[in-house]
Amino acid sequence: MGRETDTLTSVGIDIGTTTTQLVISEITISSAGLGALDVDIEQTELVYRGAIYETPLLDRQTLNVEAIEDLVTSELEQSGYTPASIDSGAVIVTGESSYKTNAEELVTRIAADAGEFVVATAGPELESVLAGTGSGAATWASDKQKTILNVDIGGGTTNMCLFAGDSIVETRCLNVGGRxxxxxxxxxxxxxxxxxxxxxxEANLDIEVGKYPSEAALHELVDLMANSVFETVDGTERSELTKELTIRNNEYTSRTIDGVCFSGGVGRLIAANDDEDLFAYQDIGGILATAIRERLESSSLIVRPPTEMIRATVIGAGTQTTSFSGTTVSFDESVLPLKNLPVVTASFSGTDRESLADDLRHCLERGLSLYETDQVAGLALALPNFDTLSYDRITALAHAFDQAYDESGYARRQLPYVIVTQQNCAKALAQCLRAISTDVSPLIVIDEIAASDGDYLDIGEPILSGQTVPVIVKSLVFGRESSAA
Amino acid sequence: MTDIDPHTDPEDETALDRIASASPSRLGLGRSGTRPRTASVLSFRADHAQARDAVLTHVSEETIENAGLLKVTSLVSDQDEYLARPDRGRQISEETAEQIRDACTHAPDVQIIVCDGLSSTAVEANIADLLPMLTDGFEERGFTVGTLLFVEFGRVDIMDAIGEELEADIVVNLIGERPGLNTAKSLSAYLVYGPERGKPTATKSVISNIHPDGLPAIEAGAQIVDLVATIHDQQGSGIELT
Structure with a gap:
């Protein structure tokens, strides 16, 4: 068995505050054949860049699901692909759109329309990461082994992601945007x-619905926004006002950055720097971009040009969400694909069978109390690294699993048994479990995937002659609009 | 490999660290004048000594006993002959043939043999975890497993001679790989369907690089069991597999 390759067609759909976009890419993956440990992504080619549409709303709180569905259908027709020919991908609802009452229903429906294994995602952190990968910032950091902060400013939110070398350091999200x-x-x-x-x-500005605001008031407003953006870029000293605009108030690591990269609709306006009508979009995007550009001129930040601006997030969603398990997975094919499995992470306090069983039982009980099991397709149990992979350890672990599934009540619920490991031991663990108990079925063990509490997991049908399965580790966090003071 | 502190004067230290850590090769070690530094030379020689040890030492009786292996030998009588005469490492004497015919299960579905090959260290490092994964896995799939054998001074193709004598359907040969300067612990598993003397190498399947930093022994075990099941279904191995 020689080197095998496979091509996956992947769709990305971003339903943002202002715009809705669709892109299609082809991802070529390969494995060196039997005995190879990894699956390599050889090439990612963007084959279709859709038009940029205004996100259709029914009213201020509700997305127009039907109009968005029509839009996706006509874009797919335009691209020459059909839902049947789409292998994977992601739909993400971003910015203020994720605050709408029917955001969850929307992404779920669009994902189902767009293809068999297209997943629904949402969450400001994920959005930040996708924008930073789609804008080319992640590649730049990895190629140069430097630190870069990608700042994606859209209509509703500003999503920052700090990349250092090959790793993602943190995300920073603000309720600041052009719309x-x-x-x-x-x-x-x-x-x-x-x-x-x-x-x-806060600033006592004379801006009211139905009235003509003064230009000075508008400038004062966007200055406050720009100020929050720069305070967040800096990360060290943030005003109370900035903290109020922050989505999930986190402490940020302080480190020197080698550059910032601006993406998103407002990011494009920052770079454009032309004499375009500042109010062409009937919002504050233009003057916000100007305010940020002016501050950049007097700051010491080095701005790196992105490879994509307004399409950064959608490209990230279309190309970066799918990863592949190690080549030694074990799965019961009949239950795949599986979608929206909540991840529960086990931590081990000992290495003997009894303590392993206790830890796993606690973990399963926690998962069962957190998620309604009639609402989910099962729980994905993520294992920590347990350094030495010896025969004794793996058999103890298998016995512990059998016991924990039974005692926690998971076994009674007739759900698939899904285990995710970081180390290369999926087939071994599955073999040991099957040897101990025929009840632990259907069983899916995938390895070399890192997932943690709060993530959701989608597992696709096997590819590369069954050597690997596509896996999407994602978040499903729908925001709540911050209450106005 | 022994740890080396790469004291050099790189233009970009982070980049050098990343390159050096991406590979177990000896990268970015620096130099003293026109020569390698003393620490580099010493660690190179230490690793080379480990590689030589892997080739020249024997698998301990204790390991063989703990794993429940029956020990036999090829036509080779010492390490020098083993290195000089690969052909003799592939053959067994008439006495050995008779010994195994008497002592071993006849016509098993799977015959497992362990050979020292070019690294006794690899055998010592892996078989305690690998063998039980194999026997458990074969049992679960309903395959009969022959008497476990250890062959001293064995080459890959000795599996043909032993398999032919025992009329095994499939032989799995777990053999120490020629050590490099990075690890001496690497083991390979060769698999053949319908073993007979002179069977071409192309009809053998292999899972290689079994060691703690490569394919872990337990995972390799489960993978070998899967591959044996495929070989059994397709009644062929190596290039005969589709």
């Missing part, structure tokens, strides 16, 4: 989003 304030063609304010309202209140 937080909207005008009609005449220039009257038609809508003020909560984060903008917060700033207007």
């Amino acid at each position: 937080l304030l909207r005008f009609n063609t005449a220039g009257r304010v038609t809508h003020i989003s909560n984060p903008a309202a917060l700033l207007i209140n």
